[in-house]
Amino acid sequence: MEVPITGFMFHSDGSGPNSNEHQHTLHITSWDGKPVNYHVHPISGDTSYDVGHYHHYAGVTEPAPSGVPHVHHYRLETSFNDQHLHYIRGTTGPAIPLPEGGHYHYFEGVTTVNGRIHHSHRYRGRTGNERA
Template identity: 70%
Template sequence: MEIPITGLLYHSMDSGSEHAHSLLITSWDGRPVSVHVHAISGDTSYDVGHYHRYSGFTDPAPSGVPHIHYYNVETSFNDQHIHYVRGQTGPAIPIPGGGGHYHEFEGFTTINGKIPHSHRYKGNTGRDR
């Protein structure tokens, strides 16, 4: 079964050194698709004598269809350095009672610091906006 979709193709900044594109879906099976974002925040693991906090928003993604979100936020400045928290969420998890959805996310920060290291992070996004 084929489902017609339309969207916007844009350069993805999450591809590292490789050139890549992402598709932001604007219609699904002839119906317009709205987009939304989620808040993302938390604390990293405690490593090398400190931890970091982070907060921001995911990239937009389509509403009402299966999707994930990309995120790219900067940590707090602790122990004379920052890290970046980058990745993609898991799929949408419905909130019981029709209250929208959220996504799980986890990974490791970039490596930084006088003693090079990274931190683990894990959490859930806020509800969709």
């Protein structure tokens, strides 16, 4: 089955903080003839306890289209503990509907390596409900 989709492509030339990352992002504006709005999710939690400490993280996912199958990308910075922080970057799993409406996503991964004793932390959880 074919579903008509309209949208636009965003080109990132890699001139930002991650200057070695050239990428294209498709932004869907309609799905099967219906307009598509975008939404985000709150994302927060604590990392695993490693090398005598853990870190907290909190933020929001990148926007994704509402009402269509989708995932969200996220980029966060952890709290500053034990004289260092870590970066968290990843992609959520697919949307999981909530009985009262809306949806959430599972996420998991490993932080960047940092600290006096080089190490990383594991993290995982589920996002909060969608926000416009």
